[in-house]
Amino acid sequence: xxxxxxxxxxxxxxxxxxxxxxxxxxxxxxxxxxxxxxxxxxxxxxxxxxxxxxxxxxxxxxxxxxxxxxxxxxxxxxxxxxxxxxxxxxxxxxxxxxxxxxxxxxxxxxxxxxxxxxxxxxxxxxxxxxxxxxxxxxxxxxxxxxxxxxxxxxxxxxxxxxxxxxxxxxxxxxxxxxxxxxxxxxxxxxxxxxxxxxxxxxxxxxxxxxxxxxxxxxxxxxxxxxxxxxxxxxxxxxxxxxxxxxxxxxxxxxxxxxxxxxxxxxxxxxxxxxxxxxxxxxxxxxxxxxxxxxxxxxxxxxxxxxxxxxxxxxxxxxxxxxxxxxxxxx
Numbered sequence: 001x002x003x004x005x006x007x008x009x010x011x012x013x014x015x016x017x018x019x020x021x022x023x024x025x026x027x028x029x030x031x032x033x034x035x036x037x038x039x040x041x042x043x044x045x046x047x048x049x050x051x052x053x054x055x056x057x058x059x060x061x062x063x064x065x066x067x068x069x070x071x072x073x074x075x076x077x078x079x080x081x082x083x084x085x086x087x088x089x090x091x092x093x094x095x096x097x098x099x100x101x102x103x104x105x106x107x108x109x110x111x112x113x114x115x116x117x118x119x120x121x122x123x124x125x126x127x128x129x130x131x132x133x134x135x136x137x138x139x140x141x142x143x144x145x146x147x148x149x150x151x152x153x154x155x156x157x158x159x160x161x162x163x164x165x166x167x168x169x170x171x172x173x174x175x176x177x178x179x180x181x182x183x184x185x186x187x188x189x190x191x192x193x194x195x196x197x198x199x200x201x202x203x204x205x206x207x208x209x210x211x212x213x214x215x216x217x218x219x220x221x222x223x224x225x226x227x228x229x230x231x232x233x234x235x236x237x238x239x240x241x242x243x244x245x246x247x248x249x250x251x252x253x254x255x256x257x258x259x260x261x262x263x264x265x266x267x268x269x270x271x272x273x274x275x276x277x278x279x280x281x282x283x284x285x286x287x288x289x290x291x292x293x294x295x296x297x298x299x300x301x302x303x304x305x306x307x308x309x310x311x312x313x314x315x316x317x318x319x320x321x322x323x324x325x326x327x328x329x330x
Contacts, residue, residue: 055111058085061270069296090114107303111136131306137187144313146299154194161238162202164263177236178227180244183213220247242266242273289321
């Protein structure tokens with residue numbers, strides 16, 4: 001009897017140890033296969049559904065080209081994209097941004113009319129995890145920027161005028177110059193300042209007799225006509241962008257003031273101005289390519305990387321690539 005009881009105890013002990021071993025192994029397997037805790041998205045890519053590009057105007061080919069770059073990136077990622085201008089009205093741009101926040105947009109790319117006017121909305125975006133990328137002009141409080149240094153850009157445009165004056169008008173006792181700017185935009189005013197400073201520093205025979213802002217090709221034409229009517233001996237018109245340059249060229253033609261040494265310079269190297277530059281009988285001699293399509297693409301990519309990859313935004317500055325009328329600087 002004792003022997004039987006002993007065998008029963010041994011058997012129970014064996015079964016108990018086997019059960020404990022089985023239970024410990026089962027626990028490890030369960031831990032390995034347990035999904036992440038609630039709220040974790042490890043291994044899952046955040047879905048980005050919408051982006052918007054807000055800018056001063058949709059009438060300028062430069063901004064249209066930026067939007068093309070934005071659209072290209074969004075198409076690659078299956079993201080809905082919208083492009084909206086505000087006719088250089090800061091209050092309207094503020095309202096547009098406010099509306100898109102309420103709609104639940106995932107990211108903003110913004111070329112601001114007023115670089116400081118959107119700060120409270122940007123703070124809302126930060127609270128909601130919506131990245132804001134400044135484009136062309138740096139946006140105060142933005143997560144990153146794809147921008148131009150406007151003063152440096154102005155120096156580049158001014159240097160082009162300097163190169164023309166020193167090559168074709170160096171023997172003139174006085175060279176009268178007109179600047180067509182965007183002085184009503186605080187940040188872009190620096191572009192005109194860079195133009196003016198460079199011309200004054202490097203061309204002692206140049207005199208800037210007229211400086212005025214414009215917002216469109218038509219306004220650029222009107223400004224140039226006013227300047228040329230008051231100073232018909234102006235020989236150089238330096239413009240902050242291609243829209244103004246085209247307007248200035250129309251004014252020169254309207255007033256019959258074209259000659260071989262007349263200079264009009266633009267900026268942004270839009271397709272329209274490239275066609276003008278290709279005509280050797282056109283006074284638009286030069287523009288500067290700042291790769292707007294690339295800027296749009298990079299801006300959306302930066303916003304996407306912040307959302308999906310947790311990347312940090314950065315400031316990316318434009319490169320300047322001059323495009324001269326063929327043969328004039330040989």
